[in-house]
Amino acid sequence: MNKEETIVALATPSGTGAIGVIRLSGPDAIVIANKVFSGKDLTQQASHTIHFGNIVDGDIILDEVLVSLFVAPRSYTRENVVEISCHGSAFIIESIIKLLIKNGARSAKAGEFTLRAFLNGQMDLSQAEAVADLIASNSKASQQVALQQLRGGFSSQLQTLRDQLVQFASLIELELDFAEEDVEFANRDQLKKLIYEITRVITSLIQSFELGNAIKMGINTVIAGRPNAGKSTLLNALLNEERAIVSHIPGTTRDTIEEVLNIRGINFRLTDTAGIREATDAIEKIGVERTMEKISQSAMLIYVFDAEQITIEELNNDIENLQKPGINMLLVANKIDLLSPEQLLALPHTQSAVLISAKEKRHIDELKHKIYSTAVKDQLSGNEILVTNIRHLEALQKTEEALARVLDGIDTVTSDFLSMDIKQALHYLGEITGAVTTDDLLENIFSKFCIGK
Secondary structure, eight states: OOTTSOEEEEOSOSSOEEEEEEEEESTTHHHHHHHHEESSOGGGSOSSEEEEEEEEETTEEEEEEEEEEEOTTSSSSSSOEEEEEEEEOHHHHHHHHHHHHHTTOEEOOTTHHHHHHHHTTSSOHHHHHHHHHHHHOOSHHHHHHHHHHHTTHHHHHHHHHHHHHHHHHHHHHHHHHTGGGTOOOSOHHHHHHHHHHHHHHHHHHHHTHHHHHHHHHOEEEEEEESTTSSHHHHHHHHHTSOOSOOOSSTTOOOSOEEEEEEETTEEEEEEEOOOOSOOSSHHHHHHHHHHHHHHHHOSEEEEEEETTTOOHHHHHHHHHHHOOTTOEEEEEEEOGGGSOHHHHHTOTTTTTSEEOBTTTTBTHHHHHHHHHHHHHTTOOSSOOOOOOOHHHHHHHHHHHHHHHHHHHHTTTSOHHHHHHHHHHHHHHHHHHHTSSOOHHHHHHHHTTSOTTO
């Protein structure tokens, strides 16, 4: 990438709209914009000002626009940035971009504006990735997690860990300079204590990935149970709309139905499935197979049973067969409207199951609260740092392994081997924030961005 070039791209979504915003960034951004702008001399205007005028190609007026100026280094990229707000006609936008390219700009590559912000020190790599996450966020929780990372919460914690490790690494390096005198500058007990503390923090971050990734992608939640247990009725009650066909005939649902339910800012990707039983025909068999496949892929299983009809043996057998490691299972006793108070008290698993009537929409709010609390488990209060990126997770896991090698050899190996393992840990931590980068890594990250960002 040549940072001496000035780049241009549409920063708003493609398609017809009220306005479109065309962004230029680079050393000649203001000069190029000034060549095609009929109004004030943009090169003489202050940063963070907006100017009304026309975009002209010779004597031809292309559009009336507002031009926003951001003079380096007070901009998103820390370069001169110009944003042209024009009418949202695809023809007008294309004409203006072509005109800007004719006057010295070039088309931006995917993510190149944010890449320049990173290379110019405006943000570190994890913050740059948070920009993409923020754009893609589709729930309050995913927006908050991305915004916290963009503001540097994750980076600050990692930088603190790196600073502590660097201090000890420098002391061990000093020992190597005085190897013949057998001098020890780095206190091994203090180093052990530091490694234990850093490992504790890193382990906590690794464990947060399960929730962080679920918030980012949505929590895969399957509604399953025997035929006619009320699964589709429950889906409709949770969504508060008639999404699934409901019938008293068992086996109505032959294929999966997927919808998104937002509970307190977190998206749950609900899948209503075919009833679990011995299939009576080939189509139903396929439906049951898909149910079992969906359950194995889920993060949460809402097992619905008919509180009036099911026996204790059937219920226990279903729970035993469906319970899988790593899947949160929530028991829901449906059709309580058909039971007397005495029968309600005699229900199996009364303490652990949520008692509802999907048909009458009784206790649906309590069920939503239970779904949320089962998934989040008090891990989300607004201040936690959650890992949401698989690249970050892998780097943290490698850091943890390197620190484990430090602990294993701290009393037995020489300073040069300790130094190598600490440097490895520093390397992997640095990969997260961009202190350590390669061209391939940057290409892989920023190629996933949209063009105008």
